[in-house]
Every structure is written in structure tokens, then in C-alpha cells.
Amino acid sequence: MALNCGIIGLSNTGKTTIFNCISNTKAEIGFASKSNIGMCEVIDERLKLIDDISHSKRIVPATVEIVDLPGLSKGGQGVGNKLLAEVQTMDALIHVLRCFEDPNIPHSENSIDPVRDMELVDLELQVRDLDLVTRKMQRVEKLLKNGEKDNKRCYEVLGIYKEVLGNMGNARDAKVDEEDRKYVQDLQLLTAKPLIFVCNVDDASATSGNKYSEAVKAALKEGQDMLVIAGKLEAEIAELDADDRMLFMEDAGLKEPGVNKLVRTAYHTLNLHSFFTTGPDETRAWTIHVGDTAPIAAGAIHSDLQRGFIRAEVMSTDDFLKFGSEAAVKEAGKFRIEGKTYVVQDGDILNIRFNV
Numbered sequence: 001m002a003l004n005c006g007i008i009g010l011s012n013t014g015k016t017t018i019f020n021c022i023s024n025t026k027a028e029i030g031f032a033s034k035s036n037i038g039m040c041e042v043i044d045e046r047l048k049l050i051d052d053i054s055h056s057k058r059i060v061p062a063t064v065e066i067v068d069l070p071g072l073s074k075g076g077q078g079v080g081n082k083l084l085a086e087v088q089t090m091d092a093l094i095h096v097l098r099c100f101e102d103p104n105i106p107h108s109e110n111s112i113d114p115v116r117d118m119e120l121v122d123l124e125l126q127v128r129d130l131d132l133v134t135r136k137m138q139r140v141e142k143l144l145k146n147g148e149k150d151n152k153r154c155y156e157v158l159g160i161y162k163e164v165l166g167n168m169g170n171a172r173d174a175k176v177d178e179e180d181r182k183y184v185q186d187l188q189l190l191t192a193k194p195l196i197f198v199c200n201v202d203d204a205s206a207t208s209g210n211k212y213s214e215a216v217k218a219a220l221k222e223g224q225d226m227l228v229i230a231g232k233l234e235a236e237i238a239e240l241d242a243d244d245r246m247l248f249m250e251d252a253g254l255k256e257p258g259v260n261k262l263v264r265t266a267y268h269t270l271n272l273h274s275f276f277t278t279g280p281d282e283t284r285a286w287t288i289h290v291g292d293t294a295p296i297a298a299g300a301i302h303s304d305l306q307r308g309f310i311r312a313e314v315m316s317t318d319d320f321l322k323f324g325s326e327a328a329v330k331e332a333g334k335f336r337i338e339g340k341t342y343v344v345q346d347g348d349i350l351n352i353r354f355n356v
Contacts, residue, residue, distance in 0.1 A: 006094070020238070024040065040066055044285055087190055097200065114199065125190040129190055137155060137162065140154050157183045172192045196262070205230065225265055225269060227261055227265060228258070270289075276348070294350070311338065316349070320349055
């Protein structure tokens, strides 16, 4: 399962700088007319600890696809506004807000005000969503005369979304039952997507933020995710080898690169977690949704494993690390055989038995 996150924001906010810090591909910083696409790893310390016991030939972490989209602008004038359809395909959005001053990098609105910028981008997304909802309402309205209850309910639900979006609200805030959200699922509404705000600050504000990031924090609703990241500093960290990186971060007062937190936050925002497989050839992290059963987890490895699923042999990472081997886990009575209804837990180490 590939996690897909789109980086959005106004031009000159540092989106591409942050993209370059976490992606396996590097993009040219400056005005862009198309998206930059790359992959980054979900840092999980458990992988290395498992491999210290298994001594596999290779370690494979979970990955995230990151898409750096061209900058948006007020009134739909930027190239990025033409790519809102591409934003619709993203699973989650990372909104980078400019929270730093630099006279050498002009701001499209001629001043630094991340709360205003947040509202500008929200408006562009809301306008797009409103158009999508309105057009679907027009299509459904033509079907109302056939008397089907489902069409009537669909029209009513779309009306709720239209009212929220028309009043400069976001689709995620619409008072709609979970069951009724199916009526807008096909629209892939932009303002319904999980959203993480990143305050891109100056180097000196990397650990504590600044007045701009504090203003953003005050403006956000309770429960909305916000991270403070010094993009320029992170870019310097990303260029260093492992030893120098640790020293550099210590001097900057950082325990780990901020972009690592960003990737983990995106992972959990989408209600995802990892299970592991391990053996002589490979120790690997696999991505599934919280609540997925063992056959679905097997399918993340290969479709044949899901189709021919018989059972899952399960032990927790904690037990594997505590007892030091699969044999010792079995001896301690912590090794389990689970069937098709078993809900896989974060950190489970699985061995799938199947027959096709």
C-alpha cells in the first residue's frame, strides 16, 4: 500500500526545499510548471532492532510517495491552480506555510502572514470543491423524478456540503454521518482530505517556532496537525553523512530531522501502521490500515497470499526483541496462530501460511 501525500502552498513558501529533504529525487528550486514526484522512507527504529537478531541481507522500510505540486495563487492565476485535479488524487495534503522573513525571496502577497496565506489556499480549494458538488447536484436533480430514495438522500447530503463550502467552510467540517459521506466519495473533495500544516521557519526558530508559527497555531482548530520545520536547516542536514548529521542536529538543538516527524505524522494521519516480516533474506516493514485483518495484511505482501490465506503465525516485535529469537518466543508461549478474522496490530511480525 503506497501512501501518497501532496505538498501544497503558495509560491516561495519552501515547499520544494522540504520536498528535497525527504525525497529520493531532488527538484530544482524556483518556479515550476509541473509536479515533482519522489519517494521517501518511513523511519522506524524497530526495523534495525529486528535485524540485529535476524541478520537479514537487506532492510526495507515502508515508503511514502511525495508529490510537490506547483504553487497556488489567489484567484486561480498560478500554474498550480490548473493542477487541482492532480491534488484530488492525493491521499493527504501537506500545506507548507511561510513563517520566515527573507528580503531576497519575494512573497506573492508582499508580506509575511501565514494565517492569511492559509485562508487564501483554503479558498482556492473550497472554490474547486463547490464547483464539483454543484455539478453533481445538477446531475442528481435530473434523477429525482424517478422517485428513488437514494437519489433524494444524495441530493440532500450534497446540499449540506454546498452550504458549508458556499460559506467558505471546508468539506471535512460538514455535519454529515459517516454513512452519508459515500455520496461525495467519487468527487475526491480537496477540503475533505487529511491535512497537515507545516510552518517553515528560519534556522533560529527550528526548536521553538516564532511569532508566525504561533499565529498559525492560534488560528487552527483543535486536533489539526501542525509541525514547525526549518526547511533551509533541514536541507543542510540532509546533505550530511550520518555522523556529521548527529553533531549538526545537536548543535541546532534537534533530536532528529523535523522531516522524519513529518513523514510519521502523515503516516498516522491516514490511520496507517506497520507490520513486519523478517528472515535471512529480508527484514521489511509493510503498510496497512489500522483495523485490517490478517488476509488483508497478507495481500499487502502479495495477492497470492491473500487469495490462498490459511493462517498467520504472529509474534509481537516487543516479544521478539525481549526473548531474542522466534524459538524463544515460542518457548515463552508468546507465539500465536491466528485466522482470517485476526486484526493485525502495529509491530506484529507475521509469517503467512497459504495455498493457491
